[in-house]
Amino acid sequence: MTDSWANEASGEEPAGERAGSGNRQPTAVTVGADLHLELRGPGLRTGLMDALREAVRNGRLTPGTRLPSSRTLAADLGIARNTVADAYAELVAEGWLAARQGSGTRVARRAAPRTRAPSGPQALPVSRRPAHNLRAGSPDLGSFPRGEWLAAARRALTAAPHEAFDYGDQRGRVELRTALADYLARTRGVYADPERVVLCSGFVHGLTLMAQVLAARRGSAGARGGARARARAVARAVAVESYGLDFHRSVLTGAGLRTPALAIDEFGTRTEELTAGRGGLRGIDAVLVTPAHQFPTGAALHPDRRAAVVDWARGAGGLILEDDYDGEFRYDRQPVGALQGLDPERVVYMGTASKSLAPGLRLAWMVLPKVLVGEVIEAKGEVAAVPSAMDQLTLAEFISSGAYGxxxxxxxxxxxxxxxxxxxxxxxxxxxxxxxxxxxxxxxxxxxxxxxxxxxxxxxxxxxxxxxxxxxxxxxxxxxxxxxxxxxxxxxxxxxxxxxxxxxxxxxxx
Missing domain, CATH: 3.90.1150.10 (Aspartate Aminotransferase, domain 1)
Structure with missing residues (x-):
């Protein structure tokens, strides 16, 4: 679309202030606080006024927003300062803008244009937000330790080496991996060498990586073993608990893995069913369990069943995916150590800060058997999906200083x-x-x-x-x-x- 950039009839635009100013295409510019304007119309002042009105109408300039000074905006646009000043003055008179001595020119606090509500069968019911959230798995976000976190962030930023702002190790920052290895060994009985710790952006991200690894192992086994091995590979599965989160199952089935269910009773998941291998529990590669506090039934895995699932993994060459989502919050019992401590080469320990701190941090970790570290890093791909380096360094400082505990x-x-x-x-x-x-x-x-x-x-x-x-x-x-x-x-x-x-x-x- 072509618009004329003719000089205004008032003659306030100095000749030659914009070379070739006649009959030009609209110019897109960025002004002030990254405000994108397209000047259209018969003259610069009119075009500027129309662009500002439209920016207010569509909400790109919200009430109270401070506009650039006339000098700054004129320089950005390459037009006369008087043109901008006159446009501002006219929009103030029309009520679009407000000007006060010492506070500059701002978008007036006008009522937003009313929009007609949809009618007829297309109208959607208005949903009310619940006054109280009693859904499971959510922590008290109002108790996030903002002051302590900010103090840790300042210390971490001060001490951070320059290379911390690069892409870095796909496993995550060594400072956090080291702090987690010490903390998990001390509080959860996890064997956690920093070289085995891999950081991820939430539990589901870690589970997705493990699903990819298991699916790739299944495929490679089939490729090596010919038609019979490929037929067996089709039956590979990850057993899950009969009650759990459906999107965890979806991650596994999305990778082509079956998810047969293990029964649950008052003693936790019936892991002895793995050894029996009846029905759908044949051909199991791995099992996903929440042993410290089964979600959602709340049962703790009985010691005999903890031993049974580890024995199954050793005998069948299987893998245990341990979701320790809230193992730190115990009340009426002695601490139950992580299952991983019984056999670090058969258990993938998976933890997160989503319950202890806040899910919005997107900070989680896996402690892997040594043989899996390379496969998980490969599954991450060339650009590692890890949390922000500064968040990692802050959590490392938060843990090391004792504030986390x-x-x-x-x-x-x-x-x-x-x-x-x-x-x-x-x-x-x-x-x-x-x-x-x-x-x-x-x-x-x-x-x-x-x-x-x-x-x-x-x-x-x-x-x-x-x-x-x-x-x-x-x-x-x-x-x-x-x-x-x-x-x-x-x-x-x-x-x-x-x-x-x-x-x-x-x-x-x-």
Whole structure:
């Protein structure tokens, strides 16, 4: 589209201030705080005014935004300062802009243009955000240690070598790998040589890498072994717990792996079923388990079953993927060490800061068997998907200074108080409901009285402004329906909101 750049009739544009200013294409420029303008119209002042009006209309210039000075904008555009000053003055008079002595020219605080709401069958219902989040797996984001984190970030930035700002090691910064190796060995009983630690952007990223590694191993085994080996390779699978997160299963099935289910009871996952190898549990390459605190049932894996799954891995050449998602939050029992400590060459330990600090940090780690380190790095590809180097260095400093341990202990006490208050309140207001899975973690399982049903309770909770989940939503597709129960997370509400959330829950339960 062609527009004329003719001089304005007022003659305020000095001759020659823009070479060849007649009959030009619109010029795109960046002004002020990276504001992109296209000047269109019969003259520069008119074009500038139209461009500024349009930027306000479409929201690129929001109310209160400070505009560049007339001198700066004129220099950026290559036009006379008077042209900009006159355009500003006219837009002030029209109410688009506001000018105050000492504060420059800003976008006026005008009401945003009203948009017509959709009507008819295309209209979508307006969803209300729940007043209280009682979903499982969410920590109290209001308790993030901002001051301590900022102090650690400053120390880390001051001490960071220049090469820390390069792409770096695909395993992640050595400072964080070293700090994690020491911390995990001391608190979780993990054998964690820094050379075996690989950092990733969240647990799902780590699980995706392991799925790729397992799928690649399956394919290479088939290529080496001919038709019979390829036929066996098709049956390869990763066993999962009968209750868990569906998107974890999706990661595995997306890599072409079957995900048969292992049953769960009050002693945790029935890992002895792996040795029996019945039905769909034949041809298992690996098993994904949450031994410290099964999600979502809350059971801890019995010592006999911990030994059984390690024996299976040794005998079958299998691999154990250990999800230690909230092993640090324990209340009524002695610490349960990580399964990885029983056989570091058969267990992939997977941990994250999403529960102890915040999921938005996207900081997670894997402690790998030595033979897998190269394969996982290869799966990452040429450009390693790792968290920000500065976040890694900050967490390393946060752990090494002791601030991480202090924060975890403080949150353990806070979550335990909430857990106790939940149990006491339900005993008083919903005595027919049974609370289980409360020895650790950030949630409890509330078994409902017979005939109550999960869906009516979830719908009633929504009317009370509560976001709740039913236990059936975590059930493996191959597992028949079981008990009706709610999975109640007590981690997400802030301290000030917790009492209200608990009271609303008690009003819902029968």
């Amino acid at each position: 202090r924060h975890v202990r403080s949150m353990r006490l806070r979550y335990r108080r909430r857990r106790d208050q939940l149990v006491e309140a339900l005993a008083e207001h919903a005595p027919e409901s049974r609370v289980t899975g409360i020895a650790a973690g950030l949630h409890a399982v509330v078994e409902l009285p017979p005939g109550t049903g999960e869906r009516p309770m979830i719908d009633a909770a929504a009317r009370q402004g509560l976001a709740l989940q039913g236990l059936s939503g975590f059930r493996h597709p191959s597992v028949p329906p079981g008990r009706d129960a709610l999975v109640v997370g007590y981690g997400a509400p802030t301290d000030s909101a917790w009492a209200g959330a608990l009271a609303a829950l008690c009003r819902v339960l029968p």
